[in-house]
Amino acid sequence: MNFTKDQHLNDDQIICAIVEASDLPDTVRKHLAGCPQCRMAVEQFEEELSTLGKLAHHFSPKPETQITLPVEKTTQSIFSAWKWQFSFGAAFSAVLVFVMVWWAGTTNTAINGGPNNLSGELFEDEELMTEISSLSENALPKFYLDITGEPDPETEDDFMEFVNPSNEDTTLSLKNNRRKGVKLC
Amino acid sequence: MWTAFAGTVKIERMTQEKSDKQLSIDKSEVTVLVHKARTGNRFAFNQLIHIFQNDVFKMVFYRTRSHMDAEDLTQDIFLQAFKNLSKLKSIEKFKSWLFSIAINRIRDFYRKKKFRDMFSTELKTEEEMNVREKHTHHPDVLDDIYKKDFWRKVESILKKLSAMEKEVFTLRFMDNLNINEISGVLGKSESTIKTHLYRALGKFKKESSLLQQFKEVLQ
Ligand SMILES: [Zn+2]
Numbered sequence: 001m002n003f004t005k006d007q008h009l010n011d012d013q014i015i016c017a018i019v020e021a022s023d024l025p026d027t028v029r030k031h032l033a034g035c036p037q038c039r040m041a042v043e044q045f046e047e048e049l050s051t052l053g054k055l056a057h058h059f060s061p062k063p064e065t066q067i068t069l070p071v072e073k074t075t076q077s078i079f080s081a082w083k084w085q086f087s088f089g090a091a092f093s094a095v096l097v098f099v100m101v102w103w104a105g106t107t108n109t110a111i112n113g114g115p116n117n118l119s120g121e122l123f124e125d126e127e128l129m130t131e132i133s134s135l136s137e138n139a140l141p142k143f144y145l146d147i148t149g150e151p152d153p154e155t156e157d158d159f160m161e162f163v164n165p166s167n168e169d170t171t172l173s174l175k176n177n178r179r180k181g182v183k184l185c
Numbered sequence: 186m187w188t189a190f191a192g193t194v195k196i197e198r199m200t201q202e203k204s205d206k207q208l209s210i211d212k213s214e215v216t217v218l219v220h221k222a223r224t225g226n227r228f229a230f231n232q233l234i235h236i237f238q239n240d241v242f243k244m245v246f247y248r249t250r251s252h253m254d255a256e257d258l259t260q261d262i263f264l265q266a267f268k269n270l271s272k273l274k275s276i277e278k279f280k281s282w283l284f285s286i287a288i289n290r291i292r293d294f295y296r297k298k299k300f301r302d303m304f305s306t307e308l309k310t311e312e313e314m315n316v317r318e319k320h321t322h323h324p325d326v327l328d329d330i331y332k333k334d335f336w337r338k339v340e341s342i343l344k345k346l347s348a349m350e351k352e353v354f355t356l357r358f359m360d361n362l363n364i365n366e367i368s369g370v371l372g373k374s375e376s377t378i379k380t381h382l383y384r385a386l387g388k389f390k391k392e393s394s395l396l397q398q399f400k401e402v403l404q
Binding site for chain 2: 011012016018019020049052057059060061063067070072
């Protein structure tokens with residue numbers, strides 16, 4: 001660029017001085033440094049731009065809302081950790097109860113079990129079978145048998161004898177007596 | 186008012202060096218906070234919110250001109266940043282990364298808005314829109330008039346720029362990001378950013394008449 005000492009900066013050069021002064025050619029920069037007129041032109045334009053920024057700032061409102069960040073994740077993680085611990089605790093308790101029940105059963109068998117207890121078990125079996133037999137004859141308890149009038153296997157024979165006394169033997173004896181000539185009253 | 190602002194620029198230039206030092210400290214502080222936040226330190230992320238909320242909010246407001254939408258979108262942007270912080274490759278570029286999330290969120294907002302408007306038969310006047318906006322009306326009526334006029338003028342200037350020029354210009358002179366940060370936000374090379382900025386400034390400079398009117402309104 002041809003630039004003489006007497007030549008002042010044009011508009012483009014003034015703009016260039018504002019955008020990036022170091023981009024100006026050396027001759028122009030030297031002139032700018034020594035020419036109050038050109039320096040004033042640059043400064044004046046800079047001032048206008050600076051004022052524009054200041055007025056924009058002045059004629060705009062200020063923020064009034066406080067910025068709120070989302071809920072802290074650590075609170076959530078504490079909660080989820082607590083939930084995880086609770087679940088783990090519940091599962092552990094269930095397993096513990098199961099183990100204890102199983103252990104108690106095993107221990108009981110070990111203490112009471114064995115060949116010595118065989119006769120006891122047989123007796124219990126017999127009792128059970130007796131009970132099953134009586135139930136198969138009549139499932140109702142004795143008290144209900146009285147109410148319902150269901151025949152009680154124990155009292156049935158006595159009752160029937162009372163209601164309808166057996167005379168089969170008497171008849172037979174009378175016939176025998178007549179045959180033998182025994183006098184009846 | 187414009188003159189008053191211009192008068193303060195010289196003083197600001199004198200303190201520029203001090204500001205740069207402050208900025209470098211802030212950057213290292215930000216890097217430490219980002220590093221802590223990445224390890225799940227919520228307090229560190231809240232500190233980052235404290236540092237950048239205003240910038241992000243203003244950035245959204247410049248592009249939506251709606252207080253309510255700016256509030257909602259700013260909340261969304263920080264939530265997105267919080268969720269995706271582990272994906273940030275270079276913690277030194279947190280600001281660019283945060284602003285790129287904001288840019289994408291705003292684009293998404295406009296896409297949805299366009300879609301909603303296609304099915305909306307309701308036509309809203311400017312006044313109705315203003316009624317919806319909370320705190321739109323400044324207690325100072327004159328300031329409120331200035332405010333509306335200012336944004337109207339800015340809008341008319343920015344309309345002359347292409348989408349990319351507008352974005353680069355806004356990021357540079359309204360959001361106060363440097364070339365390197367803009368490059369990170371938009372995912373373009375620094376030379377591309379400079380080219381767009383150069384063109385944008387050329388168009389902006391030609392709107393001197395609008396700027397003159399604008400100065401008069403503020404005076
Ligand atoms: Zn000159």
